[in-house]
Amino acid sequence: MTYCVGLKLNRGLVFMSDTRTNSGVDNISTFRKMFHFDVAGDRSITVMTAGNLATTQAVISLLEERSKEPGARNPGIYQCESMFQVATLVGETLKEVIATHSEEGQKADAAFGATIILGGQVGAGEPRLFLVYPEGNFIEASEDTAYFQIGETKYGRPILVRAFNPDMSFEDAVKLLLVSFDSTIKANLSVSLPLDLHVYEAGSLTRGRVLRIAEGDPYFEEISSGWGVALRNAFAGLPDFRFP
Template identity: 50%
Template structure:
């Protein structure tokens, strides 16, 4: 299973992903699900993936192959020379359809799910920072002021905190804490989501990553935040008003 969350705020984008891949109780592995590309000052793009690992790895491999081909042939369109972030999402959608068309039927005949989802966030110079959610069919939706975040994977445990504390004016620092608490809630309730975690931040109009970090299981700052959140929840619960036995 997977849990990834992407936040679109006035101050920028926050992307957070776990790394656990679960193909059964005796087949648990660690694979990166957050991928980044950067031309500092010109564009920064992050993608997070969930679903069939062979499908999503195939998509990332093809995207990177096109980037390499464009070095020798500037007529090759890639996510690093597309003229808008919307076009970036279209390119990824086209590649998703190609990979699905090649493998999905064979996978489904063998009883394996071919579903895959990719979240795409980024900004290019002269454009706005944008966040898209791309489905297995290659179609996608975009985050708006009304719905400023996306989740992929097992999202039910991490959603309540986001709904309660986030809006587009939330500062980046507070949004990062909200994303981490959302992830912590999921880690505690779903064994198929696991550390380490990958975090990336793109601040508005910088067109580069202001922060990229892997959070390991023994990370002190994350452990302190997790314990503080648990303590705060216990205190809030104990202070709730109401006597329903009278």
């Protein structure tokens, strides 16, 4: 399984993804789910994927390969003139890959399904964040919904709903995401560290701070234990229930 989150802040964009794709007693696989397409001074684009691994890898490979072959797809991801065009291209590529896989083998499209969080900035345009569906269509983050989740979303959503604020600093946004991921990891074995993080500052038009948070990271462990203590203290501080 997977858990990925993209936040749209007034200061820019923050992305975080886990790296676990399969889990079991003796079967754990780790794959990167965050990918970057950058041209310094022109564009910075981040893609996070969830779903069938063969599908998502094929989508990323096609985007990369077609960007190297001018005649393969015009415009490519490095030639798109806006983030809307990038979202359209990514959606078309995802739809194409799913259709190709379905025709080659199984009949159930769901087996090859995938969803994508796409965000970034191109040229003079504003930073934008999109959620791309398997059908190739997409929606954009707005003031009402300024973040997207894909994969195993339900466990980490409550903290985002209660604490997210587009005015928050990058540091607070990262802390919020770590709490959201910790809640998900605690509840679901299919999501785990390492976590990949990218912080993009609006207007920079270059890849921002990229980090990998590995097992045993001191700050993550502090957040995990501190959040557990804070929840227990908050619970203890609530009024006691009394039977009538």
